[in-house]
Amino acid sequence: MSDKKYMVQEFVAVDAGKILETVKDIKDDGYRLVQICATKKDGYIEMLYSFDKDHILKNLKINVPENEEIESISDIYWAAFVYENEMHDLFGVKFRHLVLDFGGNFFKVSEPTPWNPKDKKERK
């Protein structure tokens, strides 16, 4: 493999229902959770989970329809609570079984879910 490990780009699409078993396998393989990111799309949120092993990233992509819940991975990677609370507070992504749930108070934003305006209108 080239020395430029950062050039390796692995994006794998995963079904939202299989997130827990996939992440469990990844953890058993010795990967570290690097980040979770949300992108607002038309009618759904695209979630990107990144894991690292030996300086190479593996990225899982999951599409979550608006107003649907997704399983939290914080029971597998406790550190995920930081990212999941952030996604909840900024995008309104709802997580089931989040081990440390701040209930929308992790980010002190003046409006709920500022990066997902549609969700905001619905709440109003």
Add this chain to the structure above:
Amino acid sequence: MGKRTIIPFGPQHPVLPEPIHLDLVIEDERVVEAIPSIGYIHRGLEKLVEKKEYTEMVYVIERICGICSFGHGWGYCAAVEGAMDIKVPERAEYLRTIWHELGRMHSHLLWLGLLADGFGFESLFMHCWRIRETVLDIFEETTGGRVIFSVCKVGGLRKDVDAETLKKMSTQLNGIKKELQELTDVFMEDRSVKNRLCGIGILSKKEAEELCAAGPVARASGVVQDIRMAGHGKYLELGFEPIIETKGDCYARCKVRLREVFQAIDIIDKAIKEIPDGDIIVPFKGNIEGEFITRMEQPRGEAVYYVKGQGSKFLERIRVRTPTNANVPAMVKTLQGCDLADVPMLVLTIDPCISCTER
């Protein structure tokens, strides 16, 4: 079992240059639980991607942090260059490596000063910041800025540095080595400093791995994790090896950063000797179609830059995950069971950067 009380720590606190709030659940002067909350300085910088062209976003990304701003600019440019398959000239890669290591020295010296101030050693704090001035002067001479540099751009650099200035930089940095050694002796040998740092806030290697810690926090616990080994810049060519300590306490975290300051001088010295002549920028055309994710080893640890475009000059998404994001879980865990009096040291040795975290 003693009576439980909750003590609020922050958002304004003498050891916190930036606002983070912790609810400390206390039982007989011992912390049972720490509950963090952030968001006091959330600026939504990532959202500006909808209004700024991807080439202009460098200025925004650099302003995520006033300390590691060069690294943020480089990280974002590297992500765009990766997405567009732009090959940056060799000289630009060397100069980026030099400036990034200067940023590490600047950040670590700032942190060492804050740590000294945190445990009440004010003269040590002033000496750290006095030495840091030399680094800021070098930044000013080579980039024109002391906080925000604006030299990194997609495809290379905006400014070159001539051979004479590079030679002067090397002389200046080697000149402060003796003073740095004196500082190191105080941090590592002084009894009062050791009393405040040794055996405090221990994070074992297993815990650091389990909690996905990053940067000096992870390396002080024996985790060999440094994104400079992934091939960015010229680190591999310069024979870079990460600095590892194993005790995992506040003292080890301080030692890693002190050693990294010396290592940064050696890296810069070597880069100055090996830097080739040539261009510093490469022309490119087009917009980003697709996505790219890259990482940069900032002074505080691994930062992640994700860019996604659909062929227009405005990107669809930029995501920056900063090292403090990754170190919040480690901070929360190490706070559990510590003495209330050690909380400031523990929080400081994570080197939290809240501006970065909230973006």
